[in-house]
Amino acid sequence: MSKYVYLFSEGNASMKNLLGGKGANLSEMTSLGLPVPGGFTITTEACIRYYDDKETIAPEIEKQIFEALEKAEAAAGKKFGDPSNPYLVSVRSGARASMPGMMDTILNLGLNDEVVEGLSKLTGNARFANDSYRRFITMFADVVMEISKSNFEAEMDAVKEARGVVADTDLDEEAMKEIVTRFKATYKKLKGEDFPQDPKVQLMESVKAVFRSWNNERAIIYRRLNDIPASWGTAVNVQEMVYGNMGETSGTGVAFTRNPATGENKLYGEFLMNAQGEDVVAGIRTPSDIQQLKDVMPDVYEQFCEICTTLENHYKDMQDMEFTIERGKLYMLQTRNGKRTAAAALKIAVDLVNEGMISKEDALMKIEPKALDALLHPGFEPKSLASATEVAKGLPASPGAATGRIYFDAKELAEYVRETGEKAVLIRLETSPEDIEGMVFAQGVLTGRGGMTSHAAVVARGMGKCCVSGCSEVLINEKEGYVVDKNGKRYNKGDWMSIDGTTGRIYGEEIATTEAKIAGDFETIMAWADETRKLKVLANADSGKDAEVARGLGAEGIGLTRTEHMFFGEDRIFAFRKMIVSETLEARQKALAELLPIQRQDFYEIFKAMEGCPVTIRLLDPPLHEFLPTDPAEVKHLAESLNISADHLTDLIHRLHEMNPMMGHRGCRLAVSYPEIAAMQARAIIEAGLKVQEEGGKVMPKIMVPLVFDKKELTFVKKIIDETAKEIFAQSNKELHYEVGTMIEIPRAALLAGEIAEDAEFFSFGTNDLTQMTFGLSRDDAGRILDDYYSTQILETDPTASLDQNGVGQLIEFAVERGRKTREGMSIGICGEHGGDPASIDFCHRTGLSYVSCSPFRAPIARLAAAQAAINNK
Numbered sequence: 001m002s003k004y005v006y007l008f009s010e011g012n013a014s015m016k017n018l019l020g021g022k023g024a025n026l027s028e029m030t031s032l033g034l035p036v037p038g039g040f041t042i043t044t045e046a047c048i049r050y051y052d053d054k055e056t057i058a059p060e061i062e063k064q065i066f067e068a069l070e071k072a073e074a075a076a077g078k079k080f081g082d083p084s085n086p087y088l089v090s091v092r093s094g095a096r097a098s099m100p101g102m103m104d105t106i107l108n109l110g111l112n113d114e115v116v117e118g119l120s121k122l123t124g125n126a127r128f129a130n131d132s133y134r135r136f137i138t139m140f141a142d143v144v145m146e147i148s149k150s151n152f153e154a155e156m157d158a159v160k161e162a163r164g165v166v167a168d169t170d171l172d173e174e175a176m177k178e179i180v181t182r183f184k185a186t187y188k189k190l191k192g193e194d195f196p197q198d199p200k201v202q203l204m205e206s207v208k209a210v211f212r213s214w215n216n217e218r219a220i221i222y223r224r225l226n227d228i229p230a231s232w233g234t235a236v237n238v239q240e241m242v243y244g245n246m247g248e249t250s251g252t253g254v255a256f257t258r259n260p261a262t263g264e265n266k267l268y269g270e271f272l273m274n275a276q277g278e279d280v281v282a283g284i285r286t287p288s289d290i291q292q293l294k295d296v297m298p299d300v301y302e303q304f305c306e307i308c309t310t311l312e313n314h315y316k317d318m319q320d321m322e323f324t325i326e327r328g329k330l331y332m333l334q335t336r337n338g339k340r341t342a343a344a345a346l347k348i349a350v351d352l353v354n355e356g357m358i359s360k361e362d363a364l365m366k367i368e369p370k371a372l373d374a375l376l377h378p379g380f381e382p383k384s385l386a387s388a389t390e391v392a393k394g395l396p397a398s399p400g401a402a403t404g405r406i407y408f409d410a411k412e413l414a415e416y417v418r419e420t421g422e423k424a425v426l427i428r429l430e431t432s433p434e435d436i437e438g439m440v441f442a443q444g445v446l447t448g449r450g451g452m453t454s455h456a457a458v459v460a461r462g463m464g465k466c467c468v469s470g471c472s473e474v475l476i477n478e479k480e481g482y483v484v485d486k487n488g489k490r491y492n493k494g495d496w497m498s499i500d501g502t503t504g505r506i507y508g509e510e511i512a513t514t515e516a517k518i519a520g521d522f523e524t525i526m527a528w529a530d531e532t533r534k535l536k537v538l539a540n541a542d543s544g545k546d547a548e549v550a551r552g553l554g555a556e557g558i559g560l561t562r563t564e565h566m567f568f569g570e571d572r573i574f575a576f577r578k579m580i581v582s583e584t585l586e587a588r589q590k591a592l593a594e595l596l597p598i599q600r601q602d603f604y605e606i607f608k609a610m611e612g613c614p615v616t617i618r619l620l621d622p623p624l625h626e627f628l629p630t631d632p633a634e635v636k637h638l639a640e641s642l643n644i645s646a647d648h649l650t651d652l653i654h655r656l657h658e659m660n661p662m663m664g665h666r667g668c669r670l671a672v673s674y675p676e677i678a679a680m681q682a683r684a685i686i687e688a689g690l691k692v693q694e695e696g697g698k699v700m701p702k703i704m705v706p707l708v709f710d711k712k713e714l715t716f717v718k719k720i721i722d723e724t725a726k727e728i729f730a731q732s733n734k735e736l737h738y739e740v741g742t743m744i745e746i747p748r749a750a751l752l753a754g755e756i757a758e759d760a761e762f763f764s765f766g767t768n769d770l771t772q773m774t775f776g777l778s779r780d781d782a783g784r785i786l787d788d789y790y791s792t793q794i795l796e797t798d799p800t801a802s803l804d805q806n807g808v809g810q811l812i813e814f815a816v817e818r819g820r821k822t823r824e825g826m827s828i829g830i831c832g833e834h835g836g837d838p839a840s841i842d843f844c845h846r847t848g849l850s851y852v853s854c855s856p857f858r859a860p861i862a863r864l865a866a867a868q869a870a871i872n873n874k
């Protein structure tokens with residue numbers, strides 16, 4: 001028989017997959033001899049069984065749960081449901097990967113009408129006993145029965161108002177009893193039955209509810225954002241309660257061994273006296289700084305600091321801990337490697353190496369590559385910032401700068417940004433897990449309540465998003481959608497505001513932002529990554545300026561220049577349109593002659609910026625209709641310059657229309673129809689290269705032919721390129737080394753890679769097209785379709801964002817093998833979205849590719865991911 005339940009004394013930290021992160025660490029802390037309330041963990045496998053068994057808990061698992069409960073009761077010397085000496089527990093979720101606040105917790109379980117009386121007598125504190133009971137009723141109703149908490153909050157407010165009391169802590173024993181009575185009545189009214197009195201029923205219902213919470217909406221969204229598979233399931237921890245709400249010598253708190261925003265090596269956190277559980281993070285009362293615990297309870301503070309040292313030395317990483325003090329005695333309720341901002345991650349990793357705690361490789365493995373993105377985002381432009389006026393100040397909860405139109409509803413904000421692509425800032429009194437999607441789309445988040453460990457702060461730091469929390473200087477009206485600053489000025493939904501998560505300052509205007517640069521700890525980590533990685537990192541860039549940025553971010557060349565992107569400028573698109581609608585070779589050549597100097601200058605600038613590095617230039621690729629005019633005025637203008645009638649031009653445009661442009665007249669097909677286009681581009685490349693070479697620069701042009709499905713296409717285009725080059729060399733009496741290669745982006749090309757390599761000096765996998773054509777799924781329509789595939793769990797990740805290693809990956813492996821069989825050691829890379837995706841980069845490393853190419857701002861991410869791939873696959 002499988003073992004589904006483990007006492008904390010039976011597990012350890014290496015059992016995360018089975019016990020979940022929280023459970024495994026509770027076990028580990030127990031074996032380190034730290035003060036952890038006893039209990040047991042129901043495994044993730046039990047959760048998977050629960051779903052396999054049609055959402056029921058098998059009798060054998062239930063039996064193991066009650067056996068473990070008996071052992072835990074015996075160890076504590078108490079009894080579940082016994083009014084004279086009750087054993088009370090919390091029921092806590094805990095998946096393999098930490099998902100803060102995404103799933104549910106129930107506290108004070110085991111209380112009922114009799115036990116609450118017993119607990120009152122036993123503790124001599126009826127206020128406390130009833131406070132615990134009313135909390136339990138609320139949590140049970142919310143989590144198990146899906147009765148919204150607001151029903152209970154309303155009752156509580158009514159009692160407070162009737163008694164003229166503001167803070168929860170001012171409610172006395174009588175008030176708490178009245179609240180319990182009202183809560184039970186509310187429960188019965190809404191549920192149609194009494195609040196369950198049997199602790200065993202309470203327990204089993206709660207365990208099931210935690211299993212169910214694995215599939216609640218916010219958990220599903222969180223999983224998708226963090227690449228956590230649905231198949232993992234969550235564990236459930238059942239743990240003896242300790243009480244932070246027993247009076248003024250009791251309290252509860254959360255702390256980090258180092259500052260999670262900056263990485264500074266100094267205890268960081270918050271606590272509240274006479275409080276329980278989520279009170280600290282819920283932002284209902286404003287908590288005190290952990291340093292103040294030194295004055296309130298010096299002995300406890302000292303013990304806590306010792307535990308912090310023990311845990312850091314043990315886990316060799318910054319810890320995020322939850323603790324409770326019950327009548328002067330400290331208990332540890334949770335520890336985990338703390339989430340941190342990217343800046344903090346870099347500092348902590350470098351510090352830990354310098355402190356001799358970890359190796360450089362360990363340090364590289366500690367940093368989430370995607371998190372670096374936050375450091376590559378803008379800060380405020382100093383001049384604009386200097387002229388801006390601060391209108392309020394809150395807590396600097398997550399660094400970075402954000403400017404945008406303000407929104408007070410997360411869903412509305414997400415819609416606005418999705419539709420317009422504009423910048424927006426989310427303003428909320430406090431955030432809850434329901435706001436997570438809006439936070440993803442926001443530039444930054446501002447909350448009126450809550451501390452540095454509030455939900456908004458923790459989640460924003462995890463996302464690398466700027467956040468100012470607890471800004472009590474502003475008055476926020478979520479319902480009507482406005483905010484009033486400290487001077488009384490009102491800002492409505494859609495107005496501009498800017499927030500600075502590093503200083504906590506709020507501005508009532510738009511402020512220009514600037515790009516970040518790599519320095520300090522960032523530079524150190526990047527240097528370590530470069531020593532470690534095997535893959536080269538190139539960038540996709542379409543201009544000299546982009547190429548310069550890419551070089552600054554560590555790119556070692558250009559893996560993709562999209563020549564069609566060079567034609568988007570206003571002066572250029574006109575010449576380009578003339579070329580497209582040309583009806584004769586002559587007319588086309590005339591238009592191409594106009595484009596030649598423009599292209600040559602662009603290539604010259606890119607070669608200059610990338611001197612000494614390879615520059616891969618792709619010949620014209622796009623579906624032509626993307627460039628055709630649709631606006632009648634533009635059609636007229638173009639027709640006039642071509643000396644034809646507007647009607648005739650409209651006719652031409654209609655003729656160029658394709659049913660399926662992505663699979664239409666594009667890529668090398670254009671060069672096959674119009675060799676003069678390829679000739680012009682080859683000329684521009686070679687001439688630009690010669691010019692840089694003449695000026696003493698080293699150039700390495702790689703001319704890339706897109707969208708081939710057959711070797712003969714490549715032979716055809718290569719001949720045009722070589723003839724053009726030969727002609728230029730003969731005329732100018734100069735030479736330039738260049739390579740001709742191809743993109744592998746049609747499945748047929750992957751299958752015939754062995755033949756194609758006879759002509760291709762290099763390959764680059766265009767994984768955007770290769771994915772779309774292998775799946776037969778249009779990139780432009782994928783979003784809508786994929787949503788249904790996620791909700792049915794047919795797909796869990798987006799194959800357009802992270803390479804489908806299972807399917808598309810096989811084509812790549814096959815093509816690499818065949819290509820290199822023909823041409824030993826040939827250079828092979830990928831370009832496209834996947835080039836900056838860590839999981840895809842790991843695949844590229846394993847497949848023996850030479851390089852990945854990604855957008856310039858992803859280059860540092862790719863450098864780190866490539867180093868991690870090298871370490872992981874040693």
Ligand code: ADP
Nearest residue numbers: 090092093101105239240241242277278322324
């Ligand atoms: P989450 O994963 O959302 O942080 P937890 O399971 O950690 O949820 O529970 C939330 C809070 O509930 C804890 O931080 C702690 O304050 C409180 N809590 C949980 N278990 C106990 C317990 N056995 N005794 C006292 N408080 C508890």
Ligand code: MG
Nearest residue numbers: 100101278281
């Ligand atoms: Mg929590």
Ligand code: MG
Nearest residue numbers: 101322333334
């Ligand atoms: Mg917790």
